[in-house]
Amino acid sequence: MRLMREDGGMYQYMRVLFLDEEEEKEKEKKWLLSLKEVEDIIGYKFSNKNLLREAFIHTSFYYPEEPRECNQRLEYIGDSVLNFVIDTELFTLYPDSPPGVLTRLKSANVDNEKLARVAAKCGLHRFLRHQLLGLDDWYPVHSNGLIDTPKILADTMEAVIGAVFRDSNSVDTVWKVFKRLLEPIISPQTLKVHPTTELHEFCQKNRISIRFVEGSNNEKNSTYHVVLGNNNEVIGTAIGACKKEITKNRAAKAALDHLKSTIS
Incomplete structure (x- = not known):
């Protein structure tokens, strides 16, 4: 779109970033249809599809008409829920482990590196609406803290966890859905020290x-x-x-x- 202003008989043109409304609607429609694949990947069908949609809108995504929701709130609750279900699982599996060991186990199972790797393995980054360059080229490898992994992938994973929790209102459902994706769960035998x-x-x-x-x-x-x-x-x-x-x-x-x- 060009904005025109008459000034002394001369027209000055300013180029403005603006997505064509019909084109944007078509992109939105295709994107929403593609989110059905996410449900197949994680093995969970959303009752409230808006939660699924919200989980894949990054703050960098630009809406020209009006500001809309992003996945930060879902990421926030997803982080808390993930910590709770991992804590509960580890506490149950290792009744004789002291708090220090359990803390290290939890940290290893919920750190950004592992979550980013899971998101990339599942291809969840393909559905994220964003304006970041090079995201599709980020493929994290487990490095025991020696490689800088893209936090946006871990954030997306937490947002999806948050969306499932809000939709189901059940931490048991969250664990049932995501335990498979997070496996193998790091154990005392496989825990590596940074x-x-x-x-x-x-x-x-x-x-x-x-x-x-x-x-x-x-x-x-x-x-x-x-x-x-x-x-x-x-x-x-x-x-x-x-x-x-x-x-x-x-x-x-x-x-x-x-x-x-x-x-x-």
Whole structure:
């Protein structure tokens, strides 16, 4: 659409982002029909289709006519429900496990990396309405905290969980639907310790003093060093265009590998 303004006999044109109304309605219709595939993927039929629709509208999606709902509220309730059902399952499965172990198990089963991987595996990102570049190219791999996974995929998974809960009003239904998708559930036997935690445990056992030193950071890169406490020797360094937590884990992994090879 072009907006025209007469100014001294000259027409000035301003290009305005505007989706053709009929074209948008047709896109909306096709998208709504495609959401039936989501029901097949998760094995649940919604009574209220609007909840399913809302779960797949990201905040970045642009509506020219009027602002509409997005999936943030469903993501919020989905996060809480997921934590509850995982807590309940772990508490039941491992009656002798102390709270610390249960907490680590829950964190591993509901972290962004795992949820993003599940969403990608199920292809849920294909149905998300958004204005983000490159989303279809994001295929997360489980990395034990060493790869920066797209949070939007985890958020979508939580929004769908929230939608199922609001539609069914039943945490039992939520668990029945999503247990299959979340499997394998990480157990005490398969639980991997994040590199930072493993490094601290290794150093404590071997009476080694270390500290993390944050290097120069900018908008594109973050840097972390692991330094021995007694002589300031750098034993692990990581530089990455990712979250600080990921860079810190990579530095810890490098330091841990160095210490293990040195001591052994």
